[in-house]
Amino acid sequence: MLKKINDLRIRFYLLFLLICSSGGILSCHNRESRFIYIISKEDSIYKTLHTRPDGVVLLPPDVRFGQYNFIIDSVNNVYFYSFQEPISTAGVFDGKEDEFAYLMPNHLFMIPKSLEIDFFKKNVVLQNSSEKIKIINVASFSDTIKTDFIKFLKEFQSHDSMKYALKIRRALPEERKVIKFKLEGRRYNPTYAKKDSIHRHTQ
Incomplete structure (x- = not known):
């Protein structure tokens, strides 16, 4: 009897591996997101509509920064x-001039993998805000985004569009x-970085 049970376990395990390797319907480890934005x-499409x-x-003015900002890098981190309070750079821009939020490396928090949705709920949804509409801004290193986090945000915003606004753009x-x-652990001077950017654009 024990031998039969072990044989069945081995068969089920081999079947599981076969389904994973062939892209079957079961959820397997290291599954890549099938959602593409x-x-x-x-x-x-938005402009055409x-x-x-x-x-x-007839498009509303673009906004570079929101109250809550997420950045997706080239490897989906x-x-x-x-x-917490409105800043001077959080507003309208014409797409030509570089505007800075004077970010510092310690202002950015890397969210652990697979915890993005839980983080969003605790640090955006449950946070009190003086604004009637919470602006969520997503910036991506790439034009093509492959992550279920974007899918979640779009569905979440569409279900409660009176309280949340979502903007997805390329990273500045x-x-x-x-x-x-x-990532390199280097000292960063935002004032120097802005002067360097202005100098390059005026050459």
């Missing part, structure tokens, strides 16, 4: 930073640089 494509027959585009140079310095 392409920023440029979604922006293009808000263009009148006479060609006039998710970082978080927030502004400042955000990319601060993360680079954070």
Whole structure:
């Protein structure tokens, strides 16, 4: 009897491995997200939906920063930073000038893998805010995002659009640089970084 049970266990284990290796329906370890969000494509669709027959585009002004900000790097690590009070750079921009939030490496928190949704609920949903609408900003290193966290955010916002606004964009140079310095453990001077950026754009 014991031998038969062991044989059955071995068979089920081999079947499980076969399904995993063939991309079956069971959830297996290291499963890559099947949800894909392409920023440029979604922006293009959004623009088309808000263009009148006479060609006039009726889009609300873009906003670079939100009260709650998430950054997704090239390997799908998710970082978080927030502004408890409105800041001067959190507003309208024309897409031409570099604006800085004067971020520091210690302002960014890397969220542990698979805990992004729990982190969002505790640090965004359950947090008190003086604003009627909580602005959630997601910045990505890549134009194509492959993470279920974005899928969750879009579904969450669509179900409660009166309380939450969601903006997804490409990561700004400042955000990319601060993360680079954070990972390398190097000292970062935001004032110098801004002057360097202005100098490069005026050449």
